[in-house]
Amino acid sequence: MTIIDALTQANEQLSALPSPELEARLLLAHVLRKPQTWLFANETRPVGPARTSKYFTLVSRRKRRVPLAYLTHQKEFYGLDFYVDKHVLIPRPETEQLVNKSLDVLANFDSRRQVSNRALKRATTELKNFVVADIGTGSGCIAISIAHSYLQPKIRLAYGESRQAYHLPPKTYATDLSPAALQIARRNAQNVLGTSHNITFLQGNLLEPLPEKADLIIANLPYLSEREYAETRPEVKQEPKEALLGGGPNGQSLIKQLLKRAPEYLKPSGKVIYESTGGVVLEWDN
């Protein structure tokens, strides 16, 4: 079977989906480990029997509305590749706003601790001790994207010369109720950040696992109401239920519990940033 034959058959099988042609291409590119554009230039090439069989297994799972990201085990978030499977929520584009907002808060703090390479070691203890907590970390996408943005050398222009200025990544705790999700978050941290990073993954309910007070708590906890959940696409129903539901009938009870107990876990001028209904990012100050 040639590439174009495989794509044509898959396209027919996926015709009930909104973008069958694109999905057929993405799946084949994944199976062949080639960029999607490569397929256009190689339509008459044969696909071997093992790969054909693997491809049509994935196509039939996609037809049964398994999310594409669970089939390719990959989702891009904040310009980075994250491994995902059925144990974690697939990161949503709207959650990138939560990362942006968190980076704004950190940048305010960083303006005080911005240090040149030479002065790095002299950063004060107070500044080094900035603590971030990502509650309900799932795939780890929020904590890892924040840490990654700190690892990028930033070019600073001073007195007409360009110098590299490094920021220290904040000490971060990332928590989740689900041990399976934490395993994936750890794997993603290693893939994206390497073996030595500043994130400690902890299992437990809401803020309870935190071993010290935080300056910034970030939370993307389940917030769908039972009605919203009932009306979601079939793909969403294949994501972990505990990542979407758990906030009671109106979806708000987990975040309410977190905000109620936040003063115990925040430093005096600490802040909570959280995602709520419709992907809206909200702030709460201690």
Ligand SMILES: C[S@@+](CC[C@H](N)C(=O)[O-])C[C@H]1O[C@@H](n2cnc3c(N)ncnc32)[C@H](O)[C@@H]1O
């Ligand atoms: C909406 S998902 C968000 C995942 C990830 N932070 C993201 O933005 O893609 C919510 C996460 O919170 C976790 N969770 C649910 N209830 C929790 C609780 N009581 N304490 C800690 N984590 C919880 C779920 O296991 C899930 O990983």
